[in-house]
Amino acid sequence: MRSNSFAIFIAPAIILSSWASGAAAKEPGQLHYEMPSMSLSVALQKIARRTDHQLVADSIAIRGKRSKALRGDYTVDQAIAVIITGLDLDFEIKDRTIFIRPAAIQRTTV
Template sequence: MRVSSLAAIVGPMISIAIIVPGAAAHEQHRRHYDLPAQELRFATRAVARRVGYQLVADADAIRGKLSKPLKGDFTVQEAIAALLEGQGLSFEIKNRTIFIRAAIGTRSLATL
């Protein structure tokens, strides 16, 4: 009985110890941004540079697009998503590289 009582007490603690560090690690990846509205190519480049990622973007797809201001604490995924919102663009992050392209079903100005 004593072993099962100990397992009932220690088991939840082990679970908490595994979950909490993961949540804390996720928060460490948040960075503070204070970017003004600007050409989207400069805003996305600023985010990529801040986190040490490479940026690969379809130049035709982002040409002439302006970003909204980005102010606050964001993960890299949240920051890029906020900048691309409503722009007809999609992104993917793989191996510390941000890939930006026209969203499926949209055409860039260069193809019109």
């Protein structure tokens, strides 16, 4: 009887430990961020520095804007996308350089 009760207690522990390790698994290239909302310029510089990227940003387009908070595990692409959400900006990452520019104006033909 002793071995059966031991199995009852150990099985949930094995299941929980495997679930926890799967939940904590990061995508390749992800880093953990704990950044509150701040000046967009500062947030972009922090991400660029941390990921060993250069930053090229339209200073007029980012002037006076605040980033969204960034908490969790993100690739550089994901991190930039989160912090510029809703700010009418686009970005591109090419050859370890992050380019930030005003969002393209959608033109409709009448």
